[in-house]
Amino acid sequence: MVDFRMLREQMVSEQLVARGVADDLVLNAMRRVPREEFVRPSSRMNAYDDHPLQLDHGQTISQPYIVALTLEAAALTPEDVLLDVGTGSGYAAAVAAEVVRRVISIERHAALAETARAVLKRLGYSTVDVVVGDGTLGYPSEAPFDAIVAAAAGPKIPAPWVEQLRANGRIVMPVGEQRFGQTLIRALKDPSGAIRRQTLGAVTFVPLIGEHGISDR
Ligand code: SAH
Numbered sequence: 096m097v098d099f100r101m102l103r104e105q106m107v108s109e110q111l112v113a114r115g116v117a118d119d120l121v122l123n124a125m126r127r128v129p130r131e132e133f134v135r136p137s138s139r140m141n142a143y144d145d146h147p148l149q150l151d152h153g154q155t156i157s158q159p160y161i162v163a164l165t166l167e168a169a170a171l172t173p174e175d176v177l178l179d180v181g182t183g184s185g186y187a188a189a190v191a192a193e194v195v196r197r198v199i200s201i202e203r204h205a206a207l208a209e210t211a212r213a214v215l216k217r218l219g220y221s222t223v224d225v226v227v228g229d230g231t232l233g234y235p236s237e238a239p240f241d242a243i244v245a246a247a248a249g250p251k252i253p254a255p256w257v258e259q260l261r262a263n264g265r266i267v268m269p270v271g272e273q274r275f276g277q278t279l280i281r282a283l284k285d286p287s288g289a290i291r292r293q294t295l296g297a298v299t300f301v302p303l304i305g306e307h308g309i310s311d312r
Pocket residue numbers: 154155156157180181182183184185186187188201202203204207228229230231246247301302303304305308
């Protein structure tokens with residue numbers, strides 16, 4: 096029997112705390128979510144490895160550190176409503192749901208969304224809504240959001256996200272059009288509506304495909 100709880104603790108101390116993740120809300124969330132439930136059955140033993148893993152449809156579940164870094168940068172609080180773009184496995188949505196009040200998670204692949212929805216339901220994540228669609232359009236019916244995070248890289252911050260972000264809201268997304276090597280950025284919307292951008296570091300994500308992202312043609 097593999098002791099996933101021990102692997103999870105080890106992941107938190109060796110991959111997150113050791114690299115400077117310090118937000119206790121995020122660290123405790125990462126201690127609680129069973130990542131092995133979100134990976135393909137053949138990857139369960141590697142669920143806590145320090146790298147991304149393949150999902151179906153050519154997509155990936157992000158490396159644990161990248162999930163933690165993104166959610167820490169989003170400065171989440173328990174009152175927040177979060178838009179999570181790129182549900183994939185649903186793992187990042189589950190970690191976020193351990194912190195915030197509500198998560199709207201949007202995925203363009205209906206089959207991935209369906210699998211994620213089933214896992215989240217089985218594990219009792221009732222505050223996550225998984226929707227199928229183009230996340231570059233945001234999700235106007237549930238806006239405004241306190242934070243928007245993306246697990247896919249686009250050329251620039253989609254304009255609808257800025258519109259759908261509350262004052263003092265945060266966007267964390269990888270920006271860049273290269274297949275390998277983009278920049279993780281944090282954008283803050285100040286009360287006047289102006290956007291202030293900060294660079295967090297070099298990352299590699301799958302492309303953000305959509306109307307305000309990368310064209311699929
Ligand atoms: N957060 C996920 C990581 C998934 S990888 C996890 O924890 O597993 C990124 C996902 O973004 C992929 O599943 C991809 O299909 C999706 N994606 C890409 N462009 C998108 C868009 N415009 N809208 C919604 N999802 C998108």
